[in-house]
Amino acid sequence: MAERPLRILVAKPGLDGHDRGAKIIARALRDAGFEVIYTGLHQTPEMIAESAVQEDVDAVGLSILSGAHMTLFPAVIELLKRKGIDDVTVFGGGIVPPEDIAELKNLGVKELFTPGATTQQIVDWVRANVPHRS
Amino acid sequence: MTRKAEWLRNRYPAAADRLSAYTTISDLDIEPLYAPEDLPQWSYARDLGHPGEFPFTRGAYPSMYRGKLWTMRQFAGFGTAEDTNERFKFLLDQGQTGLSTAFDMPTLMGYDADHPRALGEVGREGVAVSSLADMETLFADIPLDQVTTSMTVNCTASVLLAMYFAVAERRGIGLDKLGGTIQNDMLKEFIAQKEWISPPEPSVRVIVDMLEFCAQHAPRWHAVSISGYHIREAGSTAAQELAFTLADGIGYVHAAIERGLDVDSFAPRLSFFFNLHNDFFEEIAKLRAARRMWAKIMRERFGAKQERSWLLRTHTQTAGCSLTAQQPLNNVVRVAIQALAGVLGGTQSLHTNSMDETLALPSEQAVLVALRTQQIIAEETGVTNFVDPLGGSYAVEALTDRLETDAFDYIKRIDELGGIVRAIELGYPQKEIAEAAYRFQQQLDRGDKVMVGVNKYQMEEAPPLELLRISNAVERKQAQRVRERKQARNAAAVRAALGTVKQAAHDGANLMPPIIAAVKQECTVGEIADVFRDVFGVYRDPAWI
Numbered sequence: 204m205a206e207r208p209l210r211i212l213v214a215k216p217g218l219d220g221h222d223r224g225a226k227i228i229a230r231a232l233r234d235a236g237f238e239v240i241y242t243g244l245h246q247t248p249e250m251i252a253e254s255a256v257q258e259d260v261d262a263v264g265l266s267i268l269s270g271a272h273m274t275l276f277p278a279v280i281e282l283l284k285r286k287g288i289d290d291v292t293v294f295g296g297g298i299v300p301p302e303d304i305a306e307l308k309n310l311g312v313k314e315l316f317t318p319g320a321t322t323q324q325i326v327d328w329v330r331a332n333v334p335h336r337s
Numbered sequence: 338m339t340r341k342a343e344w345l346r347n348r349y350p351a352a353a354d355r356l357s358a359y360t361t362i363s364d365l366d367i368e369p370l371y372a373p374e375d376l377p378q379w380s381y382a383r384d385l386g387h388p389g390e391f392p393f394t395r396g397a398y399p400s401m402y403r404g405k406l407w408t409m410r411q412f413a414g415f416g417t418a419e420d421t422n423e424r425f426k427f428l429l430d431q432g433q434t435g436l437s438t439a440f441d442m443p444t445l446m447g448y449d450a451d452h453p454r455a456l457g458e459v460g461r462e463g464v465a466v467s468s469l470a471d472m473e474t475l476f477a478d479i480p481l482d483q484v485t486t487s488m489t490v491n492c493t494a495s496v497l498l499a500m501y502f503a504v505a506e507r508r509g510i511g512l513d514k515l516g517g518t519i520q521n522d523m524l525k526e527f528i529a530q531k532e533w534i535s536p537p538e539p540s541v542r543v544i545v546d547m548l549e550f551c552a553q554h555a556p557r558w559h560a561v562s563i564s565g566y567h568i569r570e571a572g573s574t575a576a577q578e579l580a581f582t583l584a585d586g587i588g589y590v591h592a593a594i595e596r597g598l599d600v601d602s603f604a605p606r607l608s609f610f611f612n613l614h615n616d617f618f619e620e621i622a623k624l625r626a627a628r629r630m631w632a633k634i635m636r637e638r639f640g641a642k643q644e645r646s647w648l649l650r651t652h653t654q655t656a657g658c659s660l661t662a663q664q665p666l667n668n669v670v671r672v673a674i675q676a677l678a679g680v681l682g683g684t685q686s687l688h689t690n691s692m693d694e695t696l697a698l699p700s701e702q703a704v705l706v707a708l709r710t711q712q713i714i715a716e717e718t719g720v721t722n723f724v725d726p727l728g729g730s731y732a733v734e735a736l737t738d739r740l741e742t743d744a745f746d747y748i749k750r751i752d753e754l755g756g757i758v759r760a761i762e763l764g765y766p767q768k769e770i771a772e773a774a775y776r777f778q779q780q781l782d783r784g785d786k787v788m789v790g791v792n793k794y795q796m797e798e799a800p801p802l803e804l805l806r807i808s809n810a811v812e813r814k815q816a817q818r819v820r821e822r823k824q825a826r827n828a829a830a831v832r833a834a835l836g837t838v839k840q841a842a843h844d845g846a847n848l849m850p851p852i853i854a855a856v857k858q859e860c861t862v863g864e865i866a867d868v869f870r871d872v873f874g875v876y877r878d879p880a881w882i
Contacts, residue, residue, distance in 0.1 A: 218442035220531025243880030274457025
């Protein structure tokens, strides 16, 4: 029997409206055969963690271009833990300086894609690195 | 057979073409040659006119940069009001001729620095302004009656403009002496930039309040800057940028006329804001087409009688989305070429992006190079000696015609849907843009379109630039200040002032006078935005993919 497709929540935390990247990634992941749920803009970490539970996703991809990544990524990871779903793979993309990338990976963000990453690279990474949650 | 067709058949070595197809960055086909045959029914008087004459294709003013250079206006804002005030003074000292203010996300979305939703965002993408005291600091020592100021803010524009007016008043400067622009273009927010509080209808109502108020009290102020910039940044084509921007303009003019305003009373104070992307001739053609289209729309569709009402005057900014994080010094070159397109397209005001803007807000060093780029174009290249030097070029005129045709097709479709507000509710422009953005990304991924350093000529990266860092202390300091100020106010006066704003919001009375009164009582951006949330409701992202 074919494995069920991965379910991925593409989420846009923060107050800014830069959704060009999030929407392109959501569509590219969907076109690659994943089940994609897109939250829309202006989500709080609480709203994102709640959607992850409700939608029973395997991974959460966060798109952040507002400079608030050091606040928002840790908040989402903490809330996922508190809700008992810390096996959800968290990855992300946006404008994140290299030193912050290292720190975020230490905190549990599995991968970060910065400007110039292709949609194919992201699709390939998800295929290779996001396990199905049981 | 025309001479061009004959030349194409007998002379043009199509088999030797480097590429299988030649297109602009927006996928418009480019022919091997442009010749008189490409402008078949073309008339100089009807389609171009001299500069400063209807339909203004050749320029808004007769002498253009021979008379007055464009305003060099670098968008700036970060950290606290003190930090940004210092940057403003630096830029003016370096020869900048106007100010342009970037507010942080909480200010733009109607939250004070002490609100939980502001956490992590205070002072990061712009300057934090929560109340009148911040605005006074932001413009400390700046001669408001001499410098023109632009403020990029939309759903809280009424509050920030009220603060600016209140600051001027406290300094004894009459509103009639104030020159500047507030972006205040909510329709493009729903289409592209996505900063909103309430749904489209009440948002447009507030804009008309501001148009009306400024027409009466601040006649030198541009109460709305109808913006294509963000539409393009969201991934639109050039024709979509042109079409959706002018459609938004039509939406505002229509709403103001419905209110009972005489079109000639406010039309001269509408201003525009376009993007300057990479495709050099397409961008020049876009600006020329924009002027011609708006002149026709205002004269023919709305029956405006004054020449000043027909005139499209525009700010432009080089395309942030064209810059690369890779090999960031290359961005200096991109910006210079984009800025040159803006000048050849006849812009009235220009922001040149800094080389480091894909990585962070610009450092002082980077913004200085960006400003110098404008000064080099203005004072070294000689292009400013000519008025519309590309006018009459077969290629540029054909491209101008093509963009106009495509954009008017979009506007026709929007009219058929019931106007721009309805089209936005249906997600029509949003979906068209998302489609174009996705198509462009696929072209990049395949290498059909080139970004140097990203999908071609990649290399091991040199050490990154010295970037501007915003300390977390900014947020703590600003949130603390806001809390202290809220404690120190006259609580009864604050309540009464907010009550008056709420009453006007309900009754449909012009909101500007009560908002100005409220900010003078130190009512905050967040508190007044709460009134909007309460009375007008909250708009949520439909999250179309």
